[in-house]
Amino acid sequence: MSVMTELQNVRSSGKGTTTKRDRVAYVFLIPWFIGLVGITLGPMIASLVLAFTDYNLLQAPQFIGFDNFIEMASDKRLANSLQVTFTYVFVSVPLQLIIALFVAIMLDRGLRGLAIYRSIFYLPSLLGSSVAVAILWRQMFGADGLVNQLLAFVGIHDAPGWVTDPSTALGTIILLNVWTFGAPMIIFVAGLRQIPEMYYEAAEIDGAGRWMKFRKITLPLLSPIVFFNLVLQLIGAFQSFTQAFVVSGGNGGPADSTMFYSLYLYQQGFNQFNMGYAAALAWLLFIIIGAFTAINFIASKYWVFYDN
Amino acid sequence: MTTRFQTETAQLVTKGGARRPRLTGGGVTERRGKTPASRSIRSVLRHAALIICAIVMLYPLLWMLVSSLRPNEEIFNSPGLLPVDLDFTNYFVGWTALSSPFGVYLINSVIIVVGSIIGNLVSCSLAAYAFARLNFRGRKIFFAIMLLTIMLPFQVVLVPQYILFSNLGWLNTFWPLILPKVLGTDSFFIFLMVQFIRGIPKELDEAARIDGCGHFRTFFQVILPLMVPALATTAVFTFIWTWNEFFGAIVYLTAPDVFTVPVALGQFTDSQAGSDWGAMFAMSIVSLVPVFFAFLFGQKYLVKGIATTGLK
Numbered sequence: 001m002s003v004m005t006e007l008q009n010v011r012s013s014g015k016g017t018t019t020k021r022d023r024v025a026y027v028f029l030i031p032w033f034i035g036l037v038g039i040t041l042g043p044m045i046a047s048l049v050l051a052f053t054d055y056n057l058l059q060a061p062q063f064i065g066f067d068n069f070i071e072m073a074s075d076k077r078l079a080n081s082l083q084v085t086f087t088y089v090f091v092s093v094p095l096q097l098i099i100a101l102f103v104a105i106m107l108d109r110g111l112r113g114l115a116i117y118r119s120i121f122y123l124p125s126l127l128g129s130s131v132a133v134a135i136l137w138r139q140m141f142g143a144d145g146l147v148n149q150l151l152a153f154v155g156i157h158d159a160p161g162w163v164t165d166p167s168t169a170l171g172t173i174i175l176l177n178v179w180t181f182g183a184p185m186i187i188f189v190a191g192l193r194q195i196p197e198m199y200y201e202a203a204e205i206d207g208a209g210r211w212m213k214f215r216k217i218t219l220p221l222l223s224p225i226v227f228f229n230l231v232l233q234l235i236g237a238f239q240s241f242t243q244a245f246v247v248s249g250g251n252g253g254p255a256d257s258t259m260f261y262s263l264y265l266y267q268q269g270f271n272q273f274n275m276g277y278a279a280a281l282a283w284l285l286f287i288i289i290g291a292f293t294a295i296n297f298i299a300s301k302y303w304v305f306y307d308n
Numbered sequence: 309m310t311t312r313f314q315t316e317t318a319q320l321v322t323k324g325g326a327r328r329p330r331l332t333g334g335g336v337t338e339r340r341g342k343t344p345a346s347r348s349i350r351s352v353l354r355h356a357a358l359i360i361c362a363i364v365m366l367y368p369l370l371w372m373l374v375s376s377l378r379p380n381e382e383i384f385n386s387p388g389l390l391p392v393d394l395d396f397t398n399y400f401v402g403w404t405a406l407s408s409p410f411g412v413y414l415i416n417s418v419i420i421v422v423g424s425i426i427g428n429l430v431s432c433s434l435a436a437y438a439f440a441r442l443n444f445r446g447r448k449i450f451f452a453i454m455l456l457t458i459m460l461p462f463q464v465v466l467v468p469q470y471i472l473f474s475n476l477g478w479l480n481t482f483w484p485l486i487l488p489k490v491l492g493t494d495s496f497f498i499f500l501m502v503q504f505i506r507g508i509p510k511e512l513d514e515a516a517r518i519d520g521c522g523h524f525r526t527f528f529q530v531i532l533p534l535m536v537p538a539l540a541t542t543a544v545f546t547f548i549w550t551w552n553e554f555f556g557a558i559v560y561l562t563a564p565d566v567f568t569v570p571v572a573l574g575q576f577t578d579s580q581a582g583s584d585w586g587a588m589f590a591m592s593i594v595s596l597v598p599v600f601f602a603f604l605f606g607q608k609y610l611v612k613g614i615a616t617t618g619l620k
Contacts, residue, residue: 024523025444032435032454032498035491040457043468050467057471103361106354113355119607120362126603126610127369130552131570132592135577136372139383139585146371149387179365183614190615239461242554242570249577262555265463270559275467282463289461 050279057273068280078281080256081264084170088260089237092177097229100181104188105218118189121182128180134246138163141172141247163247166257173243173258184229191225192218220305227304231296238289241266261285369596376589383585399594402587406572407564410591413572416482416561417551420568423486424550425543431492432542433535436501437527441513457495462555470559484560485553489546497542500613504538505531541613544606548599569595 026033051068053061072078103121107114127133140146143161151159162168199217208216219226241262244252252259252267265285269278367389375383378393403410438444439451473484492498508531516526532539554570561571573595576588603610 021442022444025438025442025447028434028438028442028523028527029450030434031431031490032492035431035488035493036453036457039469039488039491039493040460040465043465043472044460046468046471047464047466057474103358106358111354117358117362118611119603120366122607122611123600123603124365124369126548126599127596129549129554130596130599131554131573132595133369135573135588135592136368138577139589140368144384146368146387149385153387186611186614235459235461239463242552245554245558246574246577250574262463266555266559269467269470275471279467282461282467286461286464289459293459 047279047282050276051283052280053276055275057275061276064276068277071277072280072284077256077259077264081252081259081261084252084257084259085238085240085261087170088174088177088240089234092174093230093233093237095174096178096181096233097184097226099178100185100229101188101222101226103181104185104192105214107185107189108192118186122186123182125180125182128176129242131242131246133176134243137172137176137243138247138249141168164254166253166255169248169254169257173240173247176243176247177237177240184233187225187229188222191222195221223304224306227296227300231293234292234296235289238285238292372589373593376586376593378586380584380586383589398584398586398590401584402590402594405584405587405591406567406575408567410569410572410594412565413567413569414594416566417568417570420482420485420553421547421550423482424489425546427486427489427491428494428497428542428546429539431490432494432497432501433532433539434527435492435498436505437523437531439498440502440505441510441531442523454495454498457493458499466559473560478560480561480563480566482566485550485556489550494546497546500541501535501538504535508534537609537612540606541609544602544609545613547602547606551595551599551602 050061052063052065054064054067055061107117111117124133138145141162142148143164145162147162148159151157160168162172195218199221200213203213203217239262240260244258244260244263245266248254248258248263252263261281262285265278265281268274268281370389371387374389374392375386376398377395378386379395379397382393406413435454439447439454469484469488473479476483478484488494512534513526513530516530521529552570553568554574557568557571558574561567564575567575573588573591576591
């Protein structure tokens with residue numbers, strides 16, 4: 001259904017008075033509707049207004065026009081946090097999805113013990129956002145943590161303290177995100193099952209090898225699911241917070257090397273109480289995420305294959 | 309972008325159910341390898357790779373469990389899993405290391421989790437029924453808005469929500485964390501339930517309507533009992549996500565007696581107990597156990613839930 005017909009439907013059903021049928025539906029929607037207005041749309045608008053103010057919770061908000069946005073343009077810590085976040089997003093999301101797809105293909109139908117493997121690989125994605133695992137990561141990648149103990153075991157003794165070295169700290173958090181590949185993997189496993197076996201059989205008769213089958217059958221037919229995972233993971237990764245917060249002890253260090261965007265926003269809003277600036281930062285994040293999601297949807301026309 | 313997302317989602321929706329009929333008779337194993345011998349070698353290699361991968365992934369968790377049962381000084385020089393000492397000192401030390409006993413944080417977390425689960429189940433199922441089964445003015449627009457809010461970054465509404473809840477005097481209470489769920493702002497679950505209800509044959513509720521049931525009775529007596537799997541998926545996901553919730557919790561809960569488990573664990577790393585890795589590991593394990601059991605008993609619903617929202 002096209003956008004236009006949907007909009008037309010909306011308009012044509014908009015005529016006339018509210019019927020009993022409408023009222024019944026609105027009763028079902030009351031909680032959601034209060035939430036939408038009071039907790040989502042209202043605060044969104046308020047946030048947009050606050051973005052043009054200076055507000056520290058104590059005095060009334062001062063309207064300052066575009067000053068917050070002008071300040072953002074020259075905010076070096078913001079530029080750094082953007083760089084950190086982009087690096088994180090564009091390294092960890094593709095890595096995570098490639099591994100998820102690879103493992104999902106290994107788990108394709110007919111494999112004995114599939115359910116057990118699937119559970120084991122899925123578990124970390126449920127624990128990955130917890131503070132407990134972030135604490136574990138902090139120990140593991142510390143100067144004398146588990147990783148360096150294991151490295152010493154194989155004769156490497158001068159490994160750095162991964163979380164205390166600015167050049168490697170971000171890498172440990174990327175690794176943590178990659179470790180949670182289980183959630184997209186499960187979606188891939190389910191998607192692979194929908195590909196009719198007969199396509200592969202036909203390709204085999206035509207003499208196609210494994211790579212050819214992957215390129216010409218699996219990948220195109222799975223592309224809507226790759227796309228779905230990509231959109232979801234990208235949106236999630238841009239907002240990443242807990243791991244960087246805990247692994248860095250709340251300061252985004254060392255040397256701001258793990259200062260994720262959300263972490264910077266949190267510091268501005270809830271440590272320094274620059275509420276106006278934090279609101280402006282939130283809107284920039286929203287715009288960035290919206291833009292990348294839009295780009296994704298536009299690009300999807302060229303690589304996502306819908307089998308209608 | 310609004311409707312674009314919706315049409316894309318709709319396309320995902322029409323991509324066919326999770327159980328498309330298999331268009332083949334057998335052939336599952338035939339397409340692997342050419343001879344039985346090469347097939348079995350390949351299978352062994354595949355299992356070996358998967359097992360190595362599984363060990364690498366689980367090792368850190370197992371090591372944390374084992375280390376939590378070891379004296380502190382051993383944690384930094386025992387990378388192995390054996391021997392396990394079964395020394396519970398860390399658990400006793402960790403339980404009382406912060407200003408309140410750890411049980412207080414567990415109870416706080418449980419209250420928020422239970423409130424959130426009930427809130428999500430009630431508000432999302434009501435909204436989902438309206439979107440899936442009722443025809444009303446503005447349905448398409450509202451549905452599109454609902455889908456868009458799934459993608460809305462939480463940060464955008466955070467500051468005004470904080471100001472709102474602070475003006476209501478709700479800082480350091482559980483309301484800011486529970487109320488949004490009661491008001492159905494976790495729209496992901498509405499979407500999940502809409503998908504599920506669409507799969508329930510319409511004849512069932514039409515029969516109920518002919519028998520004189522109103523929409524409320526149809527919802528409570530026909531649809532709700534049939535959508536138990538979707539409710540279970542929602543409950544288990546809400547449990548795990550709320551249990552792990554950190555950002556919202558550190559914003560709204562700053563007084564030690566209302567800390568949730570993740571906030572308390574976060575405090576650990578700041579406090580002087582921060583060098584007591586044994587105690588930290590012990591309480592971390594305590595915090596992971598409920599998630600692990602939710603996973604163990606709920607994984608059927610988790611797997612189904614995320615697979616169907618991705619596919620249908």
